[in-house]
Amino acid sequence: MTSGGVTRAEADDIPAPPWKRAAKAAKPVRRQLSRDAIVDAALRVLDKEGLDAVTMRRVGQELHTGAASLYVHVENKEELHHLLLDRVIADIPLAEPDPTRPLEQVKEFVRNSVRVMAAHPGVAQIAMSGLPSGANALRMMEYLLTLLRLAGLPDQVVAWAGDLLGDFIPAIALEQSFFRQAGITEQSMAERVGQYRDYLLSLPADRFPTLRSLAANMVTGSGNERFEFKLDVMLSGLLAVAAR
Template identity: 40%
Template structure:
């Protein structure tokens, strides 16, 4: 019996050592950088809504409570994710002779970055950027706008409106892609355009005299063409308002 007690006691110590070692390895895997990287990867694979502190913890081999030692909550995680992705956004040194062209290129580039990281645009919705990575690119964007002698108040509002525009376009594309994936055999873009054009063209003329006559115009243009039109409207409006001051 004494021998059995020694064996059981030894087994308990071995079990405790194994559990302790597992916790240490789990802790070694945990860091803000690792948590953010897993969140971005899961958003790309499963979409924004599928990512939770629990899903991240599961992939890292730990419990959700362990993550809160590094990230306070989901809102902070979203800030960190956007900050990490925004660090890829290259804003050039301002050229007063072509600041507007530089600004246009920057906004188009930002959409490309968000498209390359599906789900991240959803993090920006309802967010006031306070993470240092985001503020660093805002600082450079302000410098670009100041090169165009844009009034400070218009700069502040443009930073807000333009980022909301780019983020909402990317978020809508994410939602559309997820919906099409749920359908399975989703219609092609061309098929969708044809269907929508038919809906507009078949509207009763007496009730929709203008819209029914614009069926082709309403359904013409790629996503990129429509986005770049929006960018041009924003920048042209900014220049016109600045010149009027």
């Protein structure tokens, strides 16, 4: 199993997407900075203060320099956020593709991706905000699509499945990170779920008969059981679509 992301040389070898401007030529600055140091500082700010705090000015403060010094290495806040995302997802472990169990490996990849993203509040929001083009993002996409192909899915299904899972992973990670930030424990969640069940049961029976009859079923299972159910449904659905 491997993790740690691509090397700087490998990242530099990947062409820039056409919508990005060419990187500015580095100019001498008073403080020795690098893109890696800036992203490291951005990650510290993210973990301490959340995504909204990750601005060029705040990261400059973290590095004891002005925001202007950062622009030599990073174009703007949007690029900084996507560099931050690429740094975080480098920690997602990737097992060697096994042709005998590709769908189970897809599940493992999704579980690990959610775990890594949820550990850094705000990263999931970045993942939802644009097309993946970072070196590690491309590495993850290559891995996922390879597994889906090994599962025997047609290329068009593979391509759209990558999009589907690319939406699913940050959505679940965002929910989990929200619960962490809000300090919601299993006990407090159970209490909240119980209150919600009682609320559904209190609705007028003539207007909400289905909601009332399913109230108990809707609140069963742990968060992990619900996550695994969604994952099973998606992968089973892909196989069903491919068999049409």
